[in-house]
Structures are given as C-alpha cells and as structure tokens.
Amino acid sequence: MTTVSLLESESVIDIGTFRARTCDGLSRRSFLRLAPSLPAALGLGLSTSPAQAAKPIRAKSVVFVFLWGGPSHLDTFDPKPDAPAEYRGPLGTIGTRTPGVRYSELIPLLAQRSHLFTLIRSNQQTAAGHPDGGTVALTGFEERPLPVKPNFGSIIAAHRGHRGQLPPFVSLTSGMLADSSRIIEGYGAGTLPLANDPFLVSCSDRGQVNLPSLRLLEGLSPARLDDRRTLLNRLETDLRGWDTAGVAAWNKTYEAAYRLLTSSEARQAFDLTSESRATRERYGRTTFGQSALLTRRLVEAGVPYIQLNYSRHPEAITVGYEFGWDTHIMNFELLQDQHCPIFDRAFSALLDDLYERGLTDDTLVIAMGEFGRTPKINNRASRDHWPRCYFSIWAGAGIEPGRVIGASDRLGQDPLSDPITPLMVGTTIAELAGMDAQARANLNVLEGGTVIDELL
C-alpha cells in the first residue's frame, strides 16, 4: 500500500491508499462500511444545529483512556496485601502520595502522582464478556436489547457539533475495537446520526500518524495535494466506471476531505514532529505512549472527546492481535514485563503534561477498563474476567484530586459502598462536558443515569 506524507520533513501523517478495484474486491459501499467514521470526520450528515446547554462546561475536552481487556484491579490500584495468597498474588505494594493508600509495586510513577487524580475502587457492571462488556463500558448499556446505545464520545459529539476542521470525537486505534473478529457494537453513534461515529486515528511507536478513515487519496504527493484542480481531476478519474448514483455525494466527500487534509489546524494537531525529542521520549517509545502524546495535542486543539485505546484487541497473547489486558494466562508476567511499565510511564506523562500546560482546568481525564479480574487466581496462575468490582481514575475538570472514592471488600470481590456503574460514568462525563439532564433528554441518551455525587 502506498502512502502519502503531508509533511515534507518527516512522514508523520500517512493517508492510506484506497483503490476503487482492490485485490480484496472492495466496492465503494464496502468501503463505506469499513470506514464509518469518515462522515464524522468531515462533518457530513449534520443537518441540525447542535444542542447547546446553558450549563457551564467544566470539561471542554474529555480524554477517555480505555484499558481494553480489563486490567486486574488487585495487581494495580486495589491491592489486597492481607488477603490469602491465592487472592493476593505475588506482587508487593508501595506507598503513594495519598496517605494510607497503597498501590501495586508495578505502578511506581502513578503512585508518586496519586495527588493528581481521584481513584474509584467501587466500579461495577453487569456484562462479563468482552464484546458486551466493552459496549457497556463505552455506552452505559448492554448490547441487547437493541438498539445499541451511543458511545459517550458520540453523545458529546452530537451535543457539541462540528466546529473547525477537526472531528469532535477521535478514537485512537489501529482499527475498530474488536474482540477477535467481533467489533464492539458500542463503538460509535448507536441511536444518534452516523455523523457522530468516532474518527479513527492510529499512531505508531515512532509517532507516525495514520488516518485509516481517509484511505481515498491515491498517489498524491504533498505538492499535488495543494493543487485543488489536480485533486478534483484525480477524483473524477477514480470515480469513472462506478455507478453514477452517489457520485455527487462522493464529490462532496472528497471536497470535505480536502478541507480536512489541507487544514493547517488538522495538520498541526496530528504532527508529533513539532514536539521536542524529550517530550516524545517522556511518553515512552510505544504505540500507547505516542498515542497519549497525540491525545494531549488533540486536547490543545480543542477536540471535545478523545478515546485513547490501550490496544485494538483485548487478548493477552493471540496470533495477529494486539496485546490487551485480558490476561487469562501470563497475568503477572504481562503486567510486570509489559502492560504496567507502558501504562505507568505514558499515563504519568500525560497527566504531568496536561497539568504543566494548565489543560486540566477544563479537561476531564478518565482511565478504566471494561471490568476487573477475578480476585482468586485461576487454574493457569492468572486471572479471569470480573465485572463485580474494578477501578477507574478521574482527573481534571475541577474534580478534587488525591482522593479514593469507594472501597472493595477484603478480597476485592465486591464494592463495600454503592457501586459506580458505567451509566453513572457516562452521565458524569456528560454533566462535566456541559450536558445537563435536559440536554441529555433532548438527545434521548443516558436514560436513567445519575452522576457520581462523591466525585463532583
């Protein structure tokens, strides 16, 4: 696949090739199914003005760090050093900046930053499997009964609408989040217009940004991209031979794509080369680390909702899939060798960076998985799914940091206090992003949801 660089100095934004007649036999319509975020990126399909609430906006941007697969709460933010060995596990604990609060020894950098965020230890949800659990975590509702409800990001996108050249809901991932081959149904707009689907952006460990939704411009050099006439001629060539229905719409699409790709605002937001080497290294030379840095840039650019995904897949170790937090085997090895060092560094850097730049005043940062893991170690010396109790991290947007809300029981099996549900998570996000109950009702979203009072 050929790629096009938008920057002369270094290839940091690659626009993948889209062929009208691919070796996969993709049709125009199949392309549309593969790239559902394209209309969202381009602001197409929005026929009405976005709802505007009078409520003040505490979170101009929301960063939702999704730890797909379900990290073990006992081995990270909710250790149980006094539990029996088959629950406690092999890891030691360390003190934090919050008096009396200890974390696992695997997250020392975040332990030193416990005063920057508030930890909830009483999250709970109902779906024990990945696809459904992922949907619940991202929408507040299970996949069934239909219709699938909208992702929190789509709700914020619908509320804020499209302003400027950047999409309102960006999901950082190499592709649609999936459990094996099954896509999380709650990935996008759900009951809202498709224009509120996430705009997918991937970022490599080298900071190379790819926009998989814009795989439609073939063979265009940066210089030629600036030549509007060349672009339009190219589009006409590409469209020749297709059925004529919808060609007009495609012209609009290409024009909108042109606007996005030639926008200095968009190019700057996606350009990690403008960051110093020290800043890029601070986040770690990993896909997640560089994606976290890109997240900060998107916050600076005013993107309302960014879903920063740890991985595209939840699986711990499966051929062809990215490594997520689903540690049915190798739980302790993967956490100590890979996941925790990567997350500890990148998320610490993101928090530091946002605070140092004064961005946390009006940015909400959340980190969580779709569930926790079994407190009792399984037959393979690892841990399985556990939706009854897990953790979430909340920072910024005026939330008082340095606290622990809720607690789990002595084995980490159930919350001792009222559980915090995904619907409460979504409702609280919406509230902080300026959507009051009336605004939510106007969109028919987050029905029955309540905010997390202790957090606010």
Place this chain on the structure above:
Amino acid sequence: MSYCSHQVLIPIALCLLWGGFPCGTVAQTRQLTDDGTMKFTPTFFRDDNEVAFVQFTKPTLFQIISLKLDDLSVRPLHENESNHELDMAISPDGAYYAYIKCHGALTGSIEILDANQNQIGTVPPGEGFGIYRSLAFAPNNSRLLFSYPEEVHQQIFSVGLKGDNRQQLTNSSGINNWPCFSPDGSLIAFGSTRDGNYEIYTMQSDGTGVRRLTNSPTMDMRPKFSPDGQRICFTSNRDGNYEIYVMNFDGSDLQRITDHPERDDYATWHPNGKQLLMVSERSGNHDLYFVELPR
C-alpha cells in the same frame, strides 16, 4: 542468511564507547542498539559475537532478533514467521536453541532446534489455555527446563531435547519461574512466590534441597548463573524500580550493579564473566547495553 544492512542500528563506533549512565550507575555501560523498541530476554547465541533477544516488533508481533556484535547488524532469526516467538534459550555450546511459539489464542509450543535450524523436538501446547515460559538448557544438553501453570500454581519442569520424558521439579504453591542451570549442572536457580512474593532460590538439579537466597518485600526475579558458577545476577524492584544486582551463589555478598530511575532488566552474563548484557530503558527507549561489573 542475509543480513539487512538497512537495519544496522547505530554506528559501529558507538559499540566501542563505554560510558556511565547519567544518573549514578555504579558500573560502566556500553550501548548496543538505539532503535528503542521494547526488548526482552537477551542471550548469547553460538559465540560471544552474536546475541538473540525478543523484540516487540509491532503491536501484533513478538519476534526473535539476532544481533551481530561486530557490525551491530540485526535480522529476524526466523524470516517470515508471523506467530509470536518468546523466551529463546541457547545451549551453552551453541549446538541447540529453543523458543516458545504461539499458536492461535492463548496457547504455544516449545520448539527445539539445532544451530542449523533443523527441528530436534517439540513440546506441544497443553490442554486449553496456557503457555510455557522461561526455557533453559542443561550444560550437557540432556534436558530443557521450562515453567508452566497448572492447578492454580506454576511449576518448573524439564524434558529431553526431543520434548519427551517430562519431569516435574517443583511442587509448591505460587509461581515458580525463570529456571537456570549452574554451569556444572548441579544446581538450578529460579524465582518463586512460595513464601509470599518473588524471591530467588536454588535447588538441586533433581528438585530437592531448595534454598532461599533473597528476602525483600518486592520482586526479585530472573536469576542467571555466572559462567564460573560462583555468582548469580538478577533483577530486583527493592529500591523502587527494576535494577540489576549480583550475589554469590549462596546469597551472600549482594551488590547493586545499576542505579537509574528508569528500568534495568533481563540481565545475562557475557561468556567472559566480566560483563552483563541487559535491557535498559533510557528516556523511554528500550535498548541493549553491556554493563561492566565492578572488580
């Protein structure tokens, strides 16, 4: 085997330069790679001029990489392999090597080959989910050690080089991992959580005579015997992050080798016994380094 010249990572001159880490490292170091990609479990391959390590090449692939020390060229050990490869081990005489090859979801086999990549033996995947870890050859090439989780706990086993005649060497609670033979084959060093958290132990080669060598509230792991069998290097989290330590084979005379706010891990001995090869994280980059041991 063709070497990928474009993958030569750093100027050869760099490998000739020795320096200390900027943050108070006890010992002198020498950087071998500078691509920064996450790396794991380096080991000397065939002779002291080639090492192999596992690299997190991309988000969907762990891969064994060979690094020639004379020109610092690198190449995948198995061209066109698309399955994950983990935990490579090489026999002391370089005649054999073994690694873990993942299959499908959450399973993997042990592949045992000779130096010319001819298959010698296989340990097929176990039933259900589960994967072997931490391979190590006996000095006389009679046995191969590995770790495997069963019945809640994780034990150390050995097999012949055809993958046959499996024997269980530990039978304790918790996780037993990272087995390593002493050069004379009489002892096996390993890590275990049998007493609550990861500590370093030794046992006789038949699994008897277990002796605890370390005692710290955080992780001690990945022990490796020195070429003369007198010392053991290992990784410890006892001082707040992963650092390299060396002690005598009986646990005495503990020495801290590295001292840096970032991670030092996966130490193994150079055949000359005077240096360690390790993976260090520096400014967010994971690279191979030699570290000179204090005299």
